[in-house]
Amino acid sequence: VAAIEELLARGLLREATAADGAxxxxxxxxxxxxxxxxxxxxxxxRLLHRRAAEALRTVPARSNDLARLARIAGHERAxxxxxxAALAHREAGDLARSLYANREAIDHFEAAxxxxxxxxxxxxxxxxxxxxxxxxxxxxxxxxxxxxATAAEPGRLAAIERRLALAHQRRGDHPAAASHLEAAxxxxxxxxxxxxxxxxxx
Numbered sequence: 001v002a003a004i005e006e007l008l009a010r011g012l013l014r015e016a017t018a019a020d021g022a023x024x025x026x027x028x029x030x031x032x033x034x035x036x037x038x039x040x041x042x043x044x045x046r047l048l049h050r051r052a053a054e055a056l057r058t059v060p061a062r063s064n065d066l067a068r069l070a071r072i073a074g075h076e077r078a079x080x081x082x083x084x085a086a087l088a089h090r091e092a093g094d095l096a097r098s099l100y101a102n103r104e105a106i107d108h109f110e111a112a113x114x115x116x117x118x119x120x121x122x123x124x125x126x127x128x129x130x131x132x133x134x135x136x137x138x139x140x141x142x143x144x145x146x147x148x149a150t151a152a153e154p155g156r157l158a159a160i161e162r163r164l165a166l167a168h169q170r171r172g173d174h175p176a177a178a179s180h181l182e183a184a185x186x187x188x189x190x191x192x193x194x195x196x197x198x199x200x201x202x
Contacts, residue, residue, distance in 0.1 A: 049079035053088075066095050066104065073111070086115035090123065102130050121150040125160055132167050140167040158187035 004025060007013040012032060013025045027033045037045065053075035056068055073088035093108030109123045109130075117123055128144035131137070144164045151157045161184035168177040 046079045049075045050081065053079065053081075053084070066092060066099065066101065069095060070104075070108070073108070077115070082115045083118075086112045086117040089115065090117055093123075093126065097126065097130060100133075102134050106130050106134075121147050121156070121160075124150065125156075125163065128160075128163055128167065132163070132170065137167050137171040141171075154187045158184045161187065 004013065008015065008025070011028060014028050016024050016026050018024050027036070040048075053072045056072045056075065059068060069088060069092035073085050073092055076085035076088050079085075089108045089112035093105045093112065096102075096105035096108060106127060109127050113120060113123050124143045124147035128140045128147060131140035131143055141164065144160055144167060148157060148160045148164070151160055161180045165177040165180035165184065168174070168180060
């Protein structure tokens, strides 16, 4: 506290308020921030980024919490914790998708994939859905084909085949859509509740 007060008195720090009303301190000039970072070892920077991510996780969640989740992902990445960063990007992507912030969701899911997320099939499937929403049908087909190549469960693969059929329908490629619906039918069990819907879509 004494060190912070001295930096405030010298004009190197300034008091501010976060969007949620919490008090914080910020460096007054970007050059000072860069100088402080340059004089800090990589090990210490990583430690500080990890602590920042942990501190942000203690902030109570809100319905529109996308900025906080994105900051957590950024700090985890800067801390060199790729697994945790991938999970944070996935969480941010899920929230962005639920808010119909499609571009942000795509960016977060792609970042999670780049960082080696442990479930690439679900991310590729989500990207296929988002690209279908945004009218990028060629991109949707490419993402869904990657999802199909990495999915293991027949029920999940059937859902991906249905999404592929939808993307091809929107592109106007009805033979390809019919082929994917046929593939979905072959993967579903007789009592599956999704079966009548797939039959109707044929």
